[in-house]
Amino acid sequence: MTPPRSPDELHRIGYLGPRGTFTQMALEAWEGAAGREHVPYGSVDAALSALRSGDLDAAMVPIENSVEGGVSATLDALATGDPLVVIGEVLVPITFVLCAREGLSLSEIRAVGTHSHAWAQVRGWMGENLPDAVYVPTLSTAASAVALAAGPDTPFDAGVCAPVAAAQEGLTVLAEDIGDNHGAVTRFVLVARPGILPTPTGADKTTVVLFQRTDHSGGLLELLEQFAVRGVNLTRLESRPTGAAMGSYCFSIDVEGHVADARVGESLMGLRRVCADVRFLGSYPRADGIRAQPHQGTGDADFAAARAWLDGLTT
Numbered sequence: 001m002t003p004p005r006s007p008d009e010l011h012r013i014g015y016l017g018p019r020g021t022f023t024q025m026a027l028e029a030w031e032g033a034a035g036r037e038h039v040p041y042g043s044v045d046a047a048l049s050a051l052r053s054g055d056l057d058a059a060m061v062p063i064e065n066s067v068e069g070g071v072s073a074t075l076d077a078l079a080t081g082d083p084l085v086v087i088g089e090v091l092v093p094i095t096f097v098l099c100a101r102e103g104l105s106l107s108e109i110r111a112v113g114t115h116s117h118a119w120a121q122v123r124g125w126m127g128e129n130l131p132d133a134v135y136v137p138t139l140s141t142a143a144s145a146v147a148l149a150a151g152p153d154t155p156f157d158a159g160v161c162a163p164v165a166a167a168q169e170g171l172t173v174l175a176e177d178i179g180d181n182h183g184a185v186t187r188f189v190l191v192a193r194p195g196i197l198p199t200p201t202g203a204d205k206t207t208v209v210l211f212q213r214t215d216h217s218g219g220l221l222e223l224l225e226q227f228a229v230r231g232v233n234l235t236r237l238e239s240r241p242t243g244a245a246m247g248s249y250c251f252s253i254d255v256e257g258h259v260a261d262a263r264v265g266e267s268l269m270g271l272r273r274v275c276a277d278v279r280f281l282g283s284y285p286r287a288d289g290i291r292a293q294p295h296q297g298t299g300d301a302d303f304a305a306a307r308a309w310l311d312g313l314t315t
């Protein structure tokens with residue numbers, strides 16, 4: 001099976017479903033969404049497995065939230081297993097409603113179902129308005145709405161989801177805009193099998209996962225200085241357990257710039273020398289369009305001039 005080589009060749013795109021999730025909104029907001037098949041999956045792992053096995057050409061998954069931080073299910077699935085690469089990102093503003101089947105009032109709610117990231121973002125509202133409600137995890141926000149609409153046998157009597165999911169399922173909205181942080185934004189990434197490298201735009205990001213050779217003092221500093229000395233700015237840094245042993249961590253990092261930018265490429269070469277493994281997870285245009293401002297001595301021309309100078313010393 002030949003992997004797609006350009007975004008035009010992506011026909012079947014999966015997403016964390018069902019219909020009405022924030023991830024579906026992200027996929028619809030992606031500039032290349034039109035004219036492709038959008039396929040819902042029950043979990044991030046299911047969508048990424050389908051992508052790895054070739055059932056999908058790409059998948060949209062949540063990766064980071066402005067309030068709750070990284071989405072571990074996605075970070076861990078990308079850090080291990082057959083390689084995948086990020087080819088695009090989308091930012092979605094998040095608004096939650098509390099919904100239930102018709103006829104139920106707020107005071108009758110005993111248990112609330114939703115995605116763990118949604119629960120973390122409405123915890124304050126719940127503490128004030130439903131302090132005794134039990135939390136029941138669901139695989140997505142829309143999954144709670146679909147379950148409520150399907151019948152009375154749910155382990156929860158209300159759900160937290162996007163307004164569109166409550167409307168689609170014909171549920172009653174008991175409270176609107178219940179997020180504790182009204183400016184919350186979630187970042188979603190479009191992931192594909194290796195083979196597609198979006199062209200540099202000047203406003204790009206690169207994602208990598210770094211595995212250290214040994215645990216030693218200054219180990220993280222040693223990794224970060226590969227970026228620092230070349231003027232590469234980090235936009236996200238998270239440590240995640242590798243699962244190999246207690247205390248064994250890898251670092252999941254986003255930086256400004258494209259692997260084709262000399263300062264980023266040279267940083268990755270430096271990391272390749274000092275790390276046990278560097279997993280390249282793609283270079284792609286930034287959703288916010290913010291252009292990198294390389295400082296003096298770190299532009300492509302500076303690296304090329306330094307290389308020409310060195311070549312001149314040895315020829």
Ligand SMILES: O=C(O)C(=O)Cc1ccccc1
Nearest residue numbers: 021022023115117118140141
């Ligand atoms: O469950 C959803 O709707 C998702 O797309 C995942 C999610 C959950 C909470 C906030 C943002 C994204």
